[in-house]
Amino acid sequence: MSSRTDLPPSAAPLTFRGPARAGAPPAIEVREVHRDEVAPQRVLEIERYDTADLRLAAAGITLAVLRGDAPASWELRTPGDGGPLRVPVDVDAPRGRLPVPDGISDLVRGAARGRPLRPVGRVRTIRVVHRLLDASGARLATVVHDRVTLSTLGRSTEVKAWTEVTIDAPAALRGALADRATAAGLRPAAPCGEAELARLLRPAPCGSRPKRKTAGGALVAYLAEQNGRLAAADLRVRRGEPDGVHRLRVAARRMRSALRGYRRLLDRAQTDPLVAGLRALSRELGPARDAEVQRERVLRELAELPDELRLGAASAVATRYFARIESEAAAAALAVLDGPEYAQLRERLDRLVADPPLRGRAGRSAKKELPRHVAEQERRFAARVAHALDPELSPERRAAALHAARKAGKRLRYVAEVARPAVGRPAKRHARAVERIQQAIGEHQDTVVARATLRSLGALAHVENENGFAFGVLHGRAEARAAAVEAQLPGLWTAASRSELLRWLR
Template sequence: MTETTTRTSDRTYRGPAGSGVPRLAGLPGVRRDDVLPQQVLETERYDTDDRRLAAAGIALTLLRMPEGPPQWHLHLPDGGPAEDLRVPLAPDAGVAPAVPGELSELIRGAARDRAVRPAGRIRRVRTEARLYGAGDRSLAVVVHDEVTLATLGSATEVEAWTEVELRSAAADDSLLTEVQNRFTESGLRPAGTAPDEELDRLLRPAPKARPVKAGKRGSAGAVLLEYLAAQADRLAAEELRVRRGGPDSVHQMRVASRRMRSALQAYRKLLDRKRTDPIVDGLRELGRALAPARDAEVLHERISDGLAALPDELRLGPAQAQMTRYFARAEAEANAAVLTELDSERHAKLRSAIDALMERPPLTKLAARPARKEMPKLVARTAKRLSDAVKIAHDPTAEESERDVAVHSARKAGKRLRYATEVATPAVGKDAKQFAKALKGFQSALGEHQDTVVARATLRELGTLAHPAGENGFSFGLLYGRDAARADEIERELPALWAQAWKRRNRRWLR
């Protein structure tokens, strides 16, 4: 992760500390060797006392190398080495430098309220011998490191060894073979891992044992907790991506929070609500904080695509420029609000409450029952909520605004049912999977309907803003009309889609 050279495992050898440099005299084809002055290279890993960064797959490292100024490296779990973030160490940083603000913001979600300080160090005392052939042609470099690795903090562990690496520039096979033979003669053996990997191993927290109160395998409580744990991990991973500005990260974080909230609501009888209700409320607030950023992203794409699809003669005035200005401000404000929420005390309490829920799950007696028998009953309760909402949405006597609200309520109930079914699928099997598939078309139509409702409000605002600015709002009005027509069309399609999804054979597994 933080190696400065490409490592070739079959040319790197390791032995006891103080083994010394292997004999290099009399190598075939070597006319002379130059030994460079000794160098010291230090790699310092930062983490919390309880290794929260390592547990999250994050590596924050301060590199002190002879060839350049000290530099911070941040490796996040969703990126390769080429995507590591690099920040130079400030000249006035001092002996115990603080983590730069731009990196501190990215790791805040994983570190929470814990201080980040040096957790481990690798020190290499390096000597390089460069081998030259006829005409001073560079053949190879033998790198000799005396390596000391130590963990820092309340528990200290120190390891030391000698490491020798052969880097070949233009050496033939006979030279390479002879050098490696001399490595072996000196008591060195092929090294399986790099020092940074060794430090990773020492700093990696021990795997968390399955909570004692998680319930027997196959029980309703165990199935639910496995699903909740997966969403908790997803929530933490997406928070890192949101802080980094990753594509689609706000949407994915919102989906993870909604999945967890829906599972806690649909299966509330399996857990003590005194513990879960505050988490449900916190996840709801998180969803509300993420919504404007996600809505702005979806609307921007929808309206931009709509304008691009219009014939030139119907795209009047600088509509595209006006839309770009509008969403630039809306998206910037929404994204700033998201980061403010993630840095808030409320969000820190939510993350701590989720951790506590996973570590000490407050399962009820009902949670001990077999998942295959108990979960269908709980999903059936959620299914009834959707059925009741659909009846109102299909009422032909209702006003348009009332139908919009009812369709929106059905959409939310449908998502909760889909996620509740998702939780039960490992226990129930193909019947639950088939039910979720049958609901997909109906759910997609509800989602598109909601998009038209939100888009029409924005299109109306864009059209209203155009007139005082001396611009033409015709194109926005045209898109408004098309979305209104599409909403009516979806409402006419819903009864058939619902009848198809709600067939008795699709929900026969519900009890």
């Protein structure tokens, strides 16, 4: 029989959709099929959980209870490359609104903001599987007949019902079986039960964003991107991933820098409290990040020491020290993320990108307006670097001045990032030059922190009757690195402040 249905060229299963009461296509009429082996009916269910205002969906998070072939389980899907997290449903739990397991509710607390999680939608599928056999009993094809009912469970309820038929067959039978499906009133369609529920549960967009070519549009696009990165990093911290705190702090710092660097485009009565909140967040998470960085650095440098300099159990002393410090810092970081101030900050950041408090000049051309604000930060950075390079400064004052220059350099980089899409290559070349000197200054600051840590480790080794000589060696090397960085800085600054790199700011 020739096929009258347009089929995709691949061997992927074909899916058809039709009215709720449509039956399975009469496959037994196909010449090659001798028997239709019908499996017992099964009921499959996906019940989505979310807050009443769909906070999880807005964050790209899917939480559902799956019931069907396997024992019922919770399934959590989050943005990123990781697979779903599955937790069995308590067999003694009553059917209905189930308590969300602690391990899952802890992970999504940043997105839910303390709001209760409850059922918001359900897809129920009554499935019958037909195995089409040839005269010898070998399987020719499989036809899955689903009666799908979808319902939302929020303030308003929407119910939909339809039939889906999926045909998994070799090329020789696909056309004939597809013709039977269309003859039964079914039409080709993508599988849509879960996708349709996701569409219905997608939060409506709030307000409208300014045009990207305006200064305000470029700024809001950048803030929205960083707000999304902050939300993703929140999940990484709660999962205990090593770089979670770092990513969260970087996103917070980028947003804070953009809000401060472009403050003349914004209503500061609304944005200054956000700047303060983001600064407090970064400061509170700082110990967790510092402990992570110093552990990696100290243990690596200890391992690189020759045996004759690595006396005693220095690595064991450092491992015990950082285990305690990191455990305390991680607990403190989670306490911050579970606190009311953080939840309120996340709420305000969401409102910021949904309804940005832009002033009139934000409507100007991004290409013309944004460089003016970057130039202001460039002058600020230049003043900080010039002060840090003053040969009359004491070592302590130079370390403080370099730290201030480092922070100014980061703000300059992040403010320039907002302008890069509008300005292009000149902004990118300038950013690379600034990053080189900022990284050098950052290396100097790292040695300042490292030397303080190594002094603590040396004292701890003495208390534990261990040999702390190796920590003294590393302390001396850190001092030498700091001196080397200070010697490099004038040349790096000359390269970063070349007139051709700054032309786009004039």
